[in-house]
Amino acid sequence: MTTVQQKAEEHITGSRMTAALLFLFLAGPVLLVAGSSNATVPVVVWHGMGDNCCNPLSMGAVKKMIEEEISGIYVLSLMIGKNVVEDTENGFFMDVNEQVSMVCSQLAQDPKLKGGYNALGFSQGAQFLRAVAQRCPSPPMRNLISVGGQQQGVFGLPRCPGESSRICDFIRKALNSGAYSDLVQKHLVQAQYWHDPLNDDLYKKYSLFLADINQERGVNETYKKNLQLLDKFVMVKFLQDTVVDPVDTEWFGFLKTGQTKETETLQDSVLYKEDRLGLAAMDKAKKLVFLKCEGDHLRFTREWFNTNLVPYLR
Ligand SMILES: *[C@@H]1O[C@H](CO)[C@@H](O)[C@H](O)[C@H]1NC(C)=O
Ligand SMILES: *[C@@H]1O[C@H](CO)[C@@H](O)[C@H](O)[C@H]1NC(C)=O
Numbered sequence: 001m002t003t004v005q006q007k008a009e010e011h012i013t014g015s016r017m018t019a020a021l022l023f024l025f026l027a028g029p030v031l032l033v034a035g036s037s038n039a040t041v042p043v044v045v046w047h048g049m050g051d052n053c054c055n056p057l058s059m060g061a062v063k064k065m066i067e068e069e070i071s072g073i074y075v076l077s078l079m080i081g082k083n084v085v086e087d088t089e090n091g092f093f094m095d096v097n098e099q100v101s102m103v104c105s106q107l108a109q110d111p112k113l114k115g116g117y118n119a120l121g122f123s124q125g126a127q128f129l130r131a132v133a134q135r136c137p138s139p140p141m142r143n144l145i146s147v148g149g150q151q152q153g154v155f156g157l158p159r160c161p162g163e164s165s166r167i168c169d170f171i172r173k174a175l176n177s178g179a180y181s182d183l184v185q186k187h188l189v190q191a192q193y194w195h196d197p198l199n200d201d202l203y204k205k206y207s208l209f210l211a212d213i214n215q216e217r218g219v220n221e222t223y224k225k226n227l228q229l230l231d232k233f234v235m236v237k238f239l240q241d242t243v244v245d246p247v248d249t250e251w252f253g254f255l256k257t258g259q260t261k262e263t264e265t266l267q268d269s270v271l272y273k274e275d276r277l278g279l280a281a282m283d284k285a286k287k288l289v290f291l292k293c294e295g296d297h298l299r300f301t302r303e304w305f306n307t308n309l310v311p312y313l314r
Pocket of ligand 1: 039
């Protein structure tokens with residue numbers, strides 16, 4: 001048995017590794033762009049699994065990069081918990097619905113966000129921010145950028161960030177032993193966006209988080225209305241992603257129900273065809289943006305970020 005502290009230490013080691021990799025790709029020439037006005041739109045960032053708000057080599061670097069590109073911008077990198085260790089741990093073990101509601105109240109209380117903000121979610125942070133858009137329309141989210149997010153969940157954990165860490169084996173075992181059991185659902189973040197196409201009924205019935213925000217149990221008109229308030233919903237897919245399975249989920253596609261080989265696009269899905277979440281309407285209104293990035297999970301260059309994503313943050 002590993003103690004919580006050992007687990008925490010492993011998370012940190014894992015996140016350092018991921019962060020170090022990310023940093024290699026983010027490092028680049030510094031471009032200072034003089035702001036022509038002080039009316040920038042703030043940006044809220046939600047980190048991915050095994051990471052935290054403030055690691056100078058990952059989210060800290062992203063925050064700094066945005067601040068350098070858009071002078072005077074307010075960047076809020078979310079910390080879930082009281083410190084970075086808690087923040088990292090909560091990314092594995094804290095009920096996602098609770099995390100989302102904590103973030104909603106934090107955003108509502110932040111005077112700097114009153115006029116609205118853009119949201120930038122990395123990996124699982126991307127689907128969590130979509131839940132914020134659907135559940136908490138005030139303050140208004142303008143653009144939502146999902147960077148390697150798992151919008152239709154995952155079925156498999158091929159490679160965790162910080163692969164050597166025992167936490168990933170632990171998670172894999174728990175998911176395989178019964179991802180939709182009450183105990184696993186309540187205590188394991190990754191179970192809450194576990195989408196098993198071979199057990200579609202169980203998924204629809206027991207998935208506490210993903211099945212809810214993806215309107216699997218019914219259509220919540222509030223979710224549908226709120227999501228459509230976005231100006232743009234940008235989804236970035238990493239073409240050589242070895243962390244997310246299936247990669248199609250990064251563009252809101254997934255495995256077809258009842259088997260594990262063939263995938264379908266968002267446009268082929270029931271979700272879209274019945275327009276249960278407003279995505280078809282948003283597509284028609286040119287609010288959905290599908291971007292590709294060459295490389296593995298979250299590996300992008302500063303140049304790529306500036307060219308492709310910074311325009312949505314201005
Ligand atoms: C900057 O902010 C100040 C004070 O809020 C305001 O008076 C001024 O018009 C703003 N400038 C621009 C260029 O928006
Ligand atoms: C729909 O979503 C809103 C916002 O989260 C929530 O207050 C409401 O209870 C939901 N309705 C149903 C029927 O689940």
